[in-house]
Amino acid sequence: MQAFSYPPILRGFVALVVAGCFFPMAGVFILRLNLVTLRFTLMHAALLGAALGLALHIDPLFAGLVLDVAAIVAIARVARESGLALGYVATFFMVLTIGLAFAVIYKAGVPSKDAFGILWGSIYSLSGVDLAVTALYAAAIALFVTALFPRVSAVLFHREIAFASGVNEAAVTTAILLFVGISVALLMKLIGALLLDSILLLPAIVASFTARSARGFFVQACVIGAFCSIAGFFSSLALDVPASSAVTVIAACLLGVGLIYRRIARRRS
């Protein structure tokens, strides 16, 4: 408990728990709408944002967020107007943004170590503003899913059915994509691009094995995410390993348990 007397550790713990409790909601969106490619595109867009931020002396996290939001808006619009699948458009933007990121790093003389620093992330490097942004965003996604749950679940069920039921499915879909984009950008800062799935996707995948309703899916994903982040944090302190690694190992173990549970449940049924 003495560790919490250090503000960076306390900030890191709070941010990790907040992210673990609420960010898996975006993981449910990714699973249901098959946005795995989009997730990679957003990582690359955030890298471009970080490179631009460093070149223009702007906060890299803020620049990454802006680039992710811009990428989401552009991808949604191009996919809608061209009739192409979201995955194809996202792949195009993924290549474009990483190409531009390398060009910016080279031309602006940005130290690549700093730009690629966004890939690793660190919960102990968060500022008070970063924590506030994370908490505000967590409140926003929780409010979106709970207040608009019937409309969100209509879009997750089937977009044409949602439209025919009177839902503004284009607006709800764009909002979902924006939440996914912001989740990716914030988690890159928190635990890094390479491990963000441990909070974003793995809890949602484990929940998909046990949930029996859409409401239950969201709730279980959040509970599992909270467990992984809290257990991961204290494990990292106890074992002296990076917090992101500990969270990831615990989430992966839970995924293994979930797979065994699913296998047993299938045999029984």
Place this chain on the structure above:
Amino acid sequence: MAQPDACIAAESIHVSIDGHSILHDLSFSVSCGERVIVAGPNGAGKTTLLKVILGLQRWSAGTLRVLGAQVGTREWLRHRRRVGYVNQEAISVDFPFSGREVVEIGVCALPLTAPVKRERVQEAMSAVGCTHLQHRMYARLSGGEKQKLSLARCLCQDPSVLLLDEPTSSLDPVSRREVMDILHDLNERRGLTVVMVSHDSQVLAETSWRIERMEAGSFA
């Protein structure tokens, strides 16, 4: 020629997708309270016709009025929820929705209070005979059970028109008969206009509904 008081009135509709003509010079009229089956081979444009009526597919020429409103206008946006839609793809949704959550989609955008919505969901499930499915996982239900939930979802919207895309094609004979009986009942007792796309020969052979045959983008 479309009747002036028709529930659905399409005049010389043209639809092209990626340069291919899907519907051409299509005229179609359905009176309120009528039940119609649109039959025809795969690729005839049956599903596209339903999507045009729903406002999901744009058309390049012609006029289309549904419940008296020109599709795509502000007036039509107010009427949109009075057109229920059952498609075939929703049957294969693999996500842990409960049966009740699927039916609740029908009331999600209606300006009603939560208790009224709950009551309407319950009534719709009772009317279709699927109350026992409310806590079951949608993905694990049979095709017939899923279609009953789809019909209950549409009923929640308090529709005047039901559009159904091949609702019986993947069903066994018993489930097919059940779904057709429910549709017949909704038409007789509630006066719903029902337009159903089907190439199910069994349905076509047994039905007393008006049958319109489509071929290559227009009615034969």
